[in-house]
Amino acid sequence: xxxxxxxxxxxxxxxxxxxxLHPAEYFRxxxxxxxxxxxxxxxGFRPTTVHKSVVSTANGSSMVRVGGTTVVCxxxxxxxxxxxxxxxxxxxxxxxxxxxMCSSAFKAGPPSEQAQVVSDAIDRILKDSDVVDLEQLCIExxxxxWALWADVVCISYDGNILDAALLAVMTxxxxxxxxxxxxxxxxxxxxxxxxxxxxxxxxxxxxxxLSTTFAIFDTPNNTLLADPNSAExxxxxxxxxVTLDEKNQLCGVHKVGSGSCSPALIKSxxxxxxxxxxxxxxxxx
Amino acid sequence: MDRKRxxxxxxxxxxxxxxxxxxxxxxPQQEHRHSSKRQPEDIRPIYLKTGLINQANxxxxxxxxxxxxxxxxxxxxxxxxxxxxxxxxxxxxxxEFKFATFSCQKRRHHIRDAQERELSQVLSQALAPAVRxxxxxxxxxxxxxxxxENDGLAACLAAAIxxxxxxxxxxxIEMLDLVAACSGSYMTVPxxxxxxxxxxxxxTAAGASRDEIWMDADLEEEKHEDGSIVLAxxxxxxxxxxxxxxxxxxxxxISQSVESCIEACNKIYAVMQHSLLESITNGKTQ
Amino acid sequence: xxxxxxxxTSSHQLRPFFTSQNLLNRADGSAQFDFGGTSVLCSVVGxxxxxxxxxxxxxxxxxxxxxxxxxxxxxxxxxxxxxxRETLEPLVLSGLHPRTLLQIVVQTxxxxxxxxxxxxxxxxxxxxxxxxPLNSILGSVTCMIDRKTNQVLLDPTREELAxxxxxxxxxxxxxxxxxxxxxxxxxxxxxxxxxxxxxxLFCESTGVFTEAxxxxxxxxxxxxxxxxxxxxxxxxxxxxxxxxxxxxx
Numbered sequence: 071x072x073x074x075x076x077x078x079x080x081x082x083x084x085x086x087x088x089x090x091l092h093p094a095e096y097f098r099x100x101x102x103x104x105x106x107x108x109x110x111x112x113x114g115f116r117p118t119t120v121h122k123s124v125v126s127t128a129n130g131s132s133m134v135r136v137g138g139t140t141v142v143c144x145x146x147x148x149x150x151x152x153x154x155x156x157x158x159x160x161x162x163x164x165x166x167x168x169x170x171m172c173s174s175a176f177k178a179g180p181p182s183e184q185a186q187v188v189s190d191a192i193d194r195i196l197k198d199s200d201v202v203d204l205e206q207l208c209i210e211x212x213x214x215x216w217a218l219w220a221d222v223v224c225i226s227y228d229g230n231i232l233d234a235a236l237l238a239v240m241t242x243x244x245x246x247x248x249x250x251x252x253x254x255x256x257x258x259x260x261x262x263x264x265x266x267x268x269x270x271x272x273x274x275x276x277x278x279x280l281s282t283t284f285a286i287f288d289t290p291n292n293t294l295l296a297d298p299n300s301a302e303x304x305x306x307x308x309x310x311x312v313t314l315d316e317k318n319q320l321c322g323v324h325k326v327g328s329g330s331c332s333p334a335l336i337k338s339x340x341x342x343x344x345x346x347x348x349x350x351x352x353x354x355x
Numbered sequence: 356m357d358r359k360r361x362x363x364x365x366x367x368x369x370x371x372x373x374x375x376x377x378x379x380x381x382x383p384q385q386e387h388r389h390s391s392k393r394q395p396e397d398i399r400p401i402y403l404k405t406g407l408i409n410q411a412n413x414x415x416x417x418x419x420x421x422x423x424x425x426x427x428x429x430x431x432x433x434x435x436x437x438x439x440x441x442x443x444x445x446x447x448x449x450x451e452f453k454f455a456t457f458s459c460q461k462r463r464h465h466i467r468d469a470q471e472r473e474l475s476q477v478l479s480q481a482l483a484p485a486v487r488x489x490x491x492x493x494x495x496x497x498x499x500x501x502x503x504e505n506d507g508l509a510a511c512l513a514a515a516i517x518x519x520x521x522x523x524x525x526x527x528i529e530m531l532d533l534v535a536a537c538s539g540s541y542m543t544v545p546x547x548x549x550x551x552x553x554x555x556x557x558x559t560a561a562g563a564s565r566d567e568i569w570m571d572a573d574l575e576e577e578k579h580e581d582g583s584i585v586l587a588x589x590x591x592x593x594x595x596x597x598x599x600x601x602x603x604x605x606x607x608x609i610s611q612s613v614e615s616c617i618e619a620c621n622k623i624y625a626v627m628q629h630s631l632l633e634s635i636t637n638g639k640t641q
Numbered sequence: 642x643x644x645x646x647x648x649x650t651s652s653h654q655l656r657p658f659f660t661s662q663n664l665l666n667r668a669d670g671s672a673q674f675d676f677g678g679t680s681v682l683c684s685v686v687g688x689x690x691x692x693x694x695x696x697x698x699x700x701x702x703x704x705x706x707x708x709x710x711x712x713x714x715x716x717x718x719x720x721x722x723x724x725x726r727e728t729l730e731p732l733v734l735s736g737l738h739p740r741t742l743l744q745i746v747v748q749t750x751x752x753x754x755x756x757x758x759x760x761x762x763x764x765x766x767x768x769x770x771x772x773x774p775l776n777s778i779l780g781s782v783t784c785m786i787d788r789k790t791n792q793v794l795l796d797p798t799r800e801e802l803a804x805x806x807x808x809x810x811x812x813x814x815x816x817x818x819x820x821x822x823x824x825x826x827x828x829x830x831x832x833x834x835x836x837x838x839x840x841x842l843f844c845e846s847t848g849v850f851t852e853a854x855x856x857x858x859x860x861x862x863x864x865x866x867x868x869x870x871x872x873x874x875x876x877x878x879x880x881x882x883x884x885x886x887x888x889x890x
Binding site for chain 1: 359360361362363364365366367368369370371372373374375378407408409410411414421423425426427429432451453455456457458459460462465497499500501503504505
């Protein structure tokens with residue numbers, strides 16, 4: 071018996087084993103010291119980069135990196151018939167693809183629940199916050215309009231996909247260049263000559279909403295982790311996403327999961343989101 | 356109708372493109388390759404980097420001018436129950452090849468089509484001979500390849516094989532050798548080309564043309580080719596793992612093209628080694 | 642000010658509630674909840690057997706399936722499913738039923754705006770009906786801001802929602818604020834001196850709105866939810882009284 075006691079008292083984990091066995095407890099040890107395992111402070115965001123015009127086969131494209139998360143958004147324009155209710159309005163269709171390439175958490179086949187929810191969230195921001203006046207996409211009223219397929223491919227997944235994907239979609243939308251179309255008896259033709267200012271146009275965005283996400287770790291203390299990575303997403307219980315446009319008007323507040331939050335906590339999230347989106351906007355310009 | 360994606364209009368088509376009549380379109384001419392000053396035997400400069408997907412066991416990204424491909428490798432990991440039909444003493448190499456919807460001239464669909472299925476097959480046939488599958492029985496290594504931009508299909512496939520092979524090495528999967536791949540296109544080039552393009556078959560057949568092999572052809576060049584070859588090759592073993600030939604060419608031209616591809620693969624091999632060495636030195640400094 | 646919905650006189654007035662519990666005899670619990678012309682039926686099955694793939698060793702697995710009024714479920718319904726599931730997960734004492742499945746099916750019966758709020762309330766009653774252990778009761782209401790008048794309208798109809806600049810779904814529970822809360826410091830004081838209080842469990846605001854408008858909606862909804870809580874309490878009480886009587890007869 072004594073030998074057992076002796077071995078158990080000297081039994082130690084390596085940090086990596088501890089993280090694997092008790093991810094939440096491992097994390098709590100860091101948070102109690104005010105830091106996170108990747109060296110960030112609780113309110114720290116990961117380095118973010120934005121690149122425009124990365125794919126020449128697309129009408130507009132962008133690549134966004136937020137720490138270990140890399141997404142590429144490509145917008146392709148096609149011609150479609152408008153709906154009967156909105157005869158002079160085009161379409162913008164955002165879809166996010168979380169393929170098994172970007173993380174082992176995703177399986178091959180139809181989109182996972184997460185991919186669907188993120189696609190829907192971007193779709194709602196585009197529609198409800200009136201980001202693009204869809205009449206710009208009209209070719210011939212009631213006959214033909216542009217349909218912009220905004221597809222986001224996740225190359226590398228490391229948490230906070232909504233912020234990265236929304237930033238990528240907004241950058242790609244500002245990057246879109248459409249050739250001026252001619253409509254003739256049901257046929258839409260564009261010129262094949264090189265792109266110039268005269269034969270093409272870009273979209274005018276009413277506003278560019280960008281989001282900031284915080285993970286809620288440990289209720290009821292409600293420790294907020296800005297820009298959670300994938301390990302942090304797995305141990306946290308809820309999240310708050312604040313979406314803001316360039317005039318600091320809110321375009322969305324979403325709080326889900328975890329315990330209840332006070333209004334003051336939501337307000338502090340909004341304040342911090344304001345600073346963060348200002349930083350992001352300087353990358354967009 | 357796809358219910359698991361945000362729905363768009365059902366019958367969307369690409370607009371017709373009309374080229375002005377007076378616009379000169381590119382056509383193959385001697386010593387005049389499309390949009391670059393390459394010689395027929397030159398390949399495009401390669402940018403190859405490992406470790407961009409931090410959740411994957413191994414990953415690589417390759418760029419040949421406009422061709423852009425990312426690859427992630429997962430495994431060896433347990434086979435799924437559905438894959439585990441019977442015991443196998445050898446591991447499986449599962450390759451999935453996907454074009455991003457915006458990667459080609461014409462928009463592609465989210466769901467894997469026949470061509471992507473075929474290319475997945477070719478990819479796994481080209482890589483499997485190099486991987487020591489006997490070392491991990493009952494397991495699977497998944498190789499996922501996403502094409503972000505396609506500039507020439509044969510060149511794209513070759514780049515995907517090269518990229519996947521580096522990603523496998525980055526994942527620490529034991530291999531006999533790296534697999535480098537290169538493509539070549541059989542071109543009929545008018546001999547004394549002036550400003551005017553000559554695409555008329557009668558003039559080219561009248562001895563005023565010459566067969567050339569253009570390595571690593573881009574999309575515009577590919578439109579004018581008579582056929583192409585994609586060759587996957589293990590440089591230090593001097594063994595070929597896969598040859599994909601299509602189109603019409605004389606036997607001698609094909610032999611010649613195999614030689615040229617092997618030569619190009621040796622050049623690519625140096626780039627692959629360099630990027631892997633870089634990943635090790637970077638790993639040490641971190 | 643007048644509303645588009647002629648049956649109501651005030652902008653902060655809720656539509657009449659209606660609820661009916663234990664409607665489905667093959668589910669473990671079920672409830673219907675109506676906000677005026679909006680009606681959602683919810684069934685709960687559990688604890689039941691769980692697929693090995695979804696099994697959790699220390700708690701029950703929650704599965705929410707949202708069915709739309711017409712057609713097959715799409716991405717919008719997936720969002721509702723995720724919202725309901727992630728809001729309920731901390732509420733249900735799932736540790737009491739490890740390695741089991743709790744399946745919740747939410748079916749929209751009539752849609753006249755505020756489906757998500759109605760679904761939250763219906764789910765809550767169905768969970769109580771199924772006897773699932775919970776640590777608190779939630780209540781939900783929706784409000785919107787009119788595009789023209791900038792007026793906050795509580796519990797809008799579909800007709801009113803077409804005029805919305807922004808919509809806000811709020812869920813509050815009936816728990817006392819957590820012990821370590823700092824009392825007044827948790828509240829937000831508005832410019833006009835009004836105090837915004839109450840701890841929010843779930844909120845989803847979309848559209849375009851200012852911070853002041855958001856907190857105004859927060860406050861309006863918090864007060865609205867108190868009525869819902871009162872109603873839920875009465876509904877459950879009535880149901881138990883009835884069952885008690887039936888037992889005695």
